[in-house]
Amino acid sequence: xxxxxxxxxxxxxxxxxxxxxxxGVIGFFTINSTQDISNQLNAENLEISDSxxxxxxxxxxxxxxxxxxxxxTVGAVIFILITxxxxxxxxxxKITNFANIVQKLSLGNLGENLDxxxxxxxxxxxxxxxxxxxxxxxxxxxxxxxxxxxxxxxEVRLEELERVNKSLSTxxxxxxxxxxxVEESNALxxxxxxxxxxxLNNIGEGLIVADTNLRVIVLNRAGELMLGMKREExxxxxxxxxxxxxxxxxNIIEAKNRPLYKVLQTKQIVATxxxxxxxxxxxxxxxxxxxxxxxxxxxxxxxxxxFKDFSKEKQVDRxxxxxxxxxxxxxxxxxxxxxxxxxxxxxxxxxxxxxxQLEFLQNIKKSTDRMVELVGFLLNISRIESGHITIELEPTxxxxxxxxxxxxxxxxxxxxxxxxxxxxDSKLPLVNxxxxxxxxxxxxxxxxxxxxxxKGGEINLTAYGQNxxxxxxxxxxxxxxxxAEQSKIFQKFYRGVNIVKIETHGTxxxxxxxxxxxxxxxxxxxxxxxxxxxxxxxxxLPMTGMKSGxxxxxxxxxxx
Amino acid sequence: MIKIIVAEDDxxxxxxxxxKLSRAGFDLRLVGDGDEAIKTLAEFIPDIIxxxxxxxxxxxxxxxxxxxxNSLWKDIPIIVASNLGQPEDIDxxxxxxxxxxxxxxxxxxxxxxxxxxxxxxxxNVN
Numbered sequence: 112x113x114x115x116x117x118x119x120x121x122x123x124x125x126x127x128x129x130x131x132x133x134x135g136v137i138g139f140f141t142i143n144s145t146q147d148i149s150n151q152l153n154a155e156n157l158e159i160s161d162s163x164x165x166x167x168x169x170x171x172x173x174x175x176x177x178x179x180x181x182x183x184t185v186g187a188v189i190f191i192l193i194t195x196x197x198x199x200x201x202x203x204x205k206i207t208n209f210a211n212i213v214q215k216l217s218l219g220n221l222g223e224n225l226d227x228x229x230x231x232x233x234x235x236x237x238x239x240x241x242x243x244x245x246x247x248x249x250x251x252x253x254x255x256x257x258x259x260x261x262x263x264x265x266e267v268r269l270e271e272l273e274r275v276n277k278s279l280s281t282x283x284x285x286x287x288x289x290x291x292x293v294e295e296s297n298a299l300x301x302x303x304x305x306x307x308x309x310x311l312n313n314i315g316e317g318l319i320v321a322d323t324n325l326r327v328i329v330l331n332r333a334g335e336l337m338l339g340m341k342r343e344e345x346x347x348x349x350x351x352x353x354x355x356x357x358x359x360x361x362n363i364i365e366a367k368n369r370p371l372y373k374v375l376q377t378k379q380i381v382a383t384x385x386x387x388x389x390x391x392x393x394x395x396x397x398x399x400x401x402x403x404x405x406x407x408x409x410x411x412x413x414x415x416x417x418f419k420d421f422s423k424e425k426q427v428d429r430x431x432x433x434x435x436x437x438x439x440x441x442x443x444x445x446x447x448x449x450x451x452x453x454x455x456x457x458x459x460x461x462x463x464x465x466x467x468q469l470e471f472l473q474n475i476k477k478s479t480d481r482m483v484e485l486v487g488f489l490l491n492i493s494r495i496e497s498g499h500i501t502i503e504l505e506p507t508x509x510x511x512x513x514x515x516x517x518x519x520x521x522x523x524x525x526x527x528x529x530x531x532x533x534x535x536d537s538k539l540p541l542v543n544x545x546x547x548x549x550x551x552x553x554x555x556x557x558x559x560x561x562x563x564x565x566k567g568g569e570i571n572l573t574a575y576g577q578n579x580x581x582x583x584x585x586x587x588x589x590x591x592x593x594x595a596e597q598s599k600i601f602q603k604f605y606r607g608v609n610i611v612k613i614e615t616h617g618t619x620x621x622x623x624x625x626x627x628x629x630x631x632x633x634x635x636x637x638x639x640x641x642x643x644x645x646x647x648x649x650x651x652l653p654m655t656g657m658k659s660g661x662x663x664x665x666x667x668x669x670x671x
Numbered sequence: 672m673i674k675i676i677v678a679e680d681d682x683x684x685x686x687x688x689x690x691k692l693s694r695a696g697f698d699l700r701l702v703g704d705g706d707e708a709i710k711t712l713a714e715f716i717p718d719i720i721x722x723x724x725x726x727x728x729x730x731x732x733x734x735x736x737x738x739x740x741n742s743l744w745k746d747i748p749i750i751v752a753s754n755l756g757q758p759e760d761i762d763x764x765x766x767x768x769x770x771x772x773x774x775x776x777x778x779x780x781x782x783x784x785x786x787x788x789x790x791x792x793x794x795n796v797n
Contacts, residue, residue, distance in 0.1 A: 440725065443754035447775040448683035454780035455690060483776045487756075494757070503758055547758060 119202070119231045126194050133190065137183040144176040205233045209240070216244060316419045320405070323413060325350045325371055337420060339390045350416075355389035363389075370402040374414045378404045384421065397421040435493035442486050450479045481616055488620040491551070492603075495627045502548065502632055506541035509574055509581065516553045517572070520561065528566045531557075536575040542654055544581075548628045549652075552636075555621040556585035556648045562617065563610050563646070564589030579654045586647040592640040600638070601626045609642065625650070673791060674698045674717040678708040678734065679752070680726045687780065688721070695784050705734030712744055719791050722769075724753035724760070732767065739768040748794040750786070752778075770794065 148169050311318060317334030321327050326349055330342040338345065338354055345353045350371055356364040366372060370381040381402045389395040400418035404411045453476045456464060464472065494500045513535055524531050560570045564587040571586040590610055592600055599605045604619035611617075629636040629650050640646035673696075677688050680703050692699045700715055702708050706729040708720070720738070724731035731751060738744045748770040753760070756774040764772050770790050 440754050443776040444681050444684065447754065447778075448681065448687065450776060451684065451687040451691075451780040455687065458781045460690060460694060486776070501758060 119233060122231070123198070126198060130187075130191060130194070133183075133187055137180070137187060140179055140183070141176065144172055144179070148172050148176075202233075209233070209237065212240065212244070216240075216247070316417045319345075319350065319353075319416045319418075321350050321371060321414050321416075323375065323411060325375070325414070327353055328413065334418075337388070337390075337418070339392050339394065354391065356386045357389055357395070359385060359387070370400060371414045371416055374402045374404050375411060378406065378411055380404070388418070397425050399424065432493060435490065439486050439490040439493075443483070446479060446483050446486065450476065450483065453479060481618075485618050485620070488618055488624055492620065492624055492627065495624075495631060500548075500631065502545045504543040505546055507544050507546055507549075509539050509542055509583075510535040510537070512546060512550065513553065513572065513574060513583075516550050517557065519554070520557050523558070523561050524570070527561060527564075527568075529561060529564060529568050529570060531570045531572065534571070534573040539574065539576055539581070540654070542581050542652065544652060545632065548632065552625045552628055552650060553583070553585075555625050556583075556650075559621060559648070560585055560587035560589060560646070562614050563587070563607075576654060580651045581654055582649060582651045584647055584649040586645060588645040591642040591644050591646050592638070593642045597638075597640065601636075672696060672698045673719065673787070674700075674715070675719050675721060675787070676700045676702065676708055676711055676715065676717045677721040678702050678705055678726065678731070679721075679723045680704060681723075684775070691780065691783055697787075705729030705731055708734055709737060712738065712741075716744070717747060719787060719794075720747055720749045721787075722749050722751050724751060724755050724764070732763065735764065735767045735769060748790050750790055 152165070152169065311329070312332040314331065315333055317337040318329065318331040319327055319334055320329035326347060327345045330338070330345045335341055335345075340353070351366055351369070356369060358364065364386060370383050370386075373379075373381050383398075383400050383402070386398060386400070387395045388398045397420075398418045399421040400416055402414060402416045405413040405415060453472055455461060457469065457472045457476065491500070513533060517531060517533060520531075557570070557572070564570065568588045570588075572584070573586075574581070574583045576582070590607075590613065592607055593609055596605075596607050596609075600607065601622050602619075603623045605623075606617050606619045626636055629652070632652065634650055634652040636648070636650040638646060638648045675692060675697050677685075677692070677699060679685050679688060679701070682703075685701050685703070689699065689701055698717075700711050700717070702711055704726045705722070708722070709729070722731045722735060726734075731753065735749060735751070738747065738749065745768075749768070750771045750773065751764045751769045752773050752775055753764075754775050756777070761772045770793070771786070773786065
């Protein structure tokens, strides 16, 4: 109920009721008085004497009315003014206060609360506003603290970012450095590559580089010309797809026998001189090739084949062999003429000759014989060197062969008063060998021993088997080979300094031929010697038989 | 008297053959080519033929083959006398039917008569 009284509504209503009441009172009074007057005036039985009294009462009433009216009117006006002023002041104060706070609020100042001094509507409004202010305040505080936290976080993040930025900056700088270095390297590499390309494309030999799967990586200009295809066609393809290989008889070399394949397997250099390259377009020609592994840290990273068209060389080689063959044959004919006529003269076919004539003729014969021997050597050597020698194996009774050969030299041995002791192991089985060639070897060893051993010397020939090898040794008690010369003794045309003066004739080819023959047939040869004591020459051949029919024979190389 | 045809294109060697064989009492026909040897065979059947291999018009191998394929001449023993001396040459000659093979430059000329006689008698035995 008190609440009811405190509301503004009530106050206002009360005030206006009061005013209305007062107005009512004034009106009532006025009405009353006027009624009174009217009553006085309206009396029916009016007597003139009474009339003056009644007029006095009326005048008194009118004066009373006038006074009260004035008084009430003034009072009412004052009262209304005061009430009005009070009310308006009170309301406007409240509202102004309110407005201030709200204005402050609008400016963001949440500090002041409204004084809640009444429970009326304004009071409620004040309450609500206070609540709002409180809430806002809290919210702001909350937001403020949140903001601070966030700010702190952001500051931390910012610091981090700055750090990251700094390090990125540094990284960027170093990357730029690296980039610059890479560019410089690139430039150098380009130059190197250009150089390499220039070299590769200007060499006369064809060059193929392939990876470990035997796919072509590089093909140089010369290779393009030889293969008859551009590098774009070849790169990426298997080597087998790019060209084929066959041997002299036309048999195709299978993949697993291809040189590059062997290089991959063995990591060794493989050289070939007898293969023919078969191009995709059907053309084929002989090639000389060197195939090598590309080793990086001992691991195979690829293979290289360098090859050249060998047709010219082969042709030259053929021509050379034919020439030597022809020349030797041509030389032999006049040599035969000299030899035969000398024979006939010596034999007395044209009449008796005196001793001196005989001696001269014999000297002619000797020289001719040497020439014949030399021509024979040259012929053999040229044939072996060009790989044309055919090695014909026969199961041979070594003992018998030795007997045959030594029979031929008995004369020379007797002439020098030397002795020849032969020791052949009777348990030796038949050995597969080329009799013609091995006879030459034996003959050479024996004639050397006879030549380079003084009169009365001793020559020993032994033949036996050991570790599945046939070993034949010829020892003498001759002049020996000085240490300084021992490394050159198998060289073409080499003759030991110590014997050149003693024995002026000798082609220097015998041992060279021996070496060629033995090595071409899978054997070994060597010697031991001491100056003025003697020399032992030996050769060994595999019991299982010499290498037969091999066409790949070592060319003239500076010997051991 | 042993009849012999010698085919040899070198004139010097021809003279040597003549000197040796005529002196030894052989009935010698000396020709300079395989071609001529065949022609001579048409009217002169020898006891033995000495055949060179390298000759200008018809070489020894061809002549040898022809002679051995001819029914009239196939039994005549033939000694190939050449300066070709490689195994394949000897092999080829022997396969074509030669009775013997001598390398002229290696051959001691004085044993020529002996060689001829031995081949002829060997042949007569067969």
